[in-house]
Amino acid sequence: MQENGIYPRIYRIIRRIPPGRVATYGQIARLVGIAGHARQVGYALHSMPEGSHLPWHRVVNRNGQIRIPSNPLARSMQRTFLEAEGVAFGADECIDLVKYQWKA
DNA sequence: TGCTTGACATAAT
DNA sequence: CATTATGCCAAGC
Numbered sequence: 001m002q003e004n005g006i007y008p009r010i011y012r013i014i015r016r017i018p019p020g021r022v023a024t025y026g027q028i029a030r031l032v033g034i035a036g037h038a039r040q041v042g043y044a045l046h047s048m049p050e051g052s053h054l055p056w057h058r059v060v061n062r063n064g065q066i067r068i069p070s071n072p073l074a075r076s077m078q079r080t081f082l083e084a085e086g087v088a089f090g091a092d093e094c095i096d097l098v099k100y101q102w103k104a
Numbered sequence: 105t106g107c108t109t110g111a112c113a114t115a116a117t
Numbered sequence: 118c119a120t121t122a123t124g125c126c127a128a129g130c
Contacts, residue, residue, distance in 0.1 A: 006127075025112050036125050042111030043128070059111075067111050074111090 006034060010044040017058045020085045021102035022095055024062050031104055046070065057081040058102070064095035 013031045017023050025038040034040065045056045057078040061067045068075040079089060087100050 026114095029112085034126080036113080037127075038112040039110060039125070040112090040127055043126095045111055047128080048111095056111085061111075062113060069111075071111085 006032070006037070006040060007044040007047065009033070010041050011048075011052060011054055014045075014054055014056060014059060016104075017055055017102050019055075019058075020087060020100070022058050022060050022064070022082065022087060022097070022100050023102040024060060024064075024097070026062060027102070027104075028059065042067070055081075058085075060095060060097075064090075064097040064100075065093055 009032045010028060013028050014023070016031075025041040026035075028041050029035055029038045032041070041059070045054075045059065048054055048056060056074075058081075060078075066075050066078050068078070079093065082095065083089065087095055089095060
């Protein structure tokens with residue numbers, strides 16, 4: 001079932017992310033089959049449908065940091081969700097990818 | 105229809 | 118080790 005749109009594909013991969021684990025945009029892009037389009041992954045979440053139960057809060061940048069320029073509210077929410085799942089944050093709000101990065 | 109921007113990544117300095 | 122510069126592709130205007 002190959003969706004012509006890339007967004008649905010990205011959403012599907014993000015749904016595969018287990019709780020208590022985080023994935024980087026680049027990693028997701030690679031799993032989707034669009035290695036190098038890490039930006040589109042973030043773009044997809046920017047255009048994310050509100051009715052979707054998408055664990056977008058498990059998606060962080062390569063630095064294990066939250067990056068949301070247009071949604072400061074979601075930024076706080078993401079940290080809350082991850083902490084609720086057992087993910088520890090550093091002083092700079094950076095997650096220990098060595099321990100929490102999702103391994104497909 | 106074409107240019108600009110963008111929830112990133114990687115290499116170079 | 119931190120910051121800067123460039124590359125990638127799709128969506129928005």
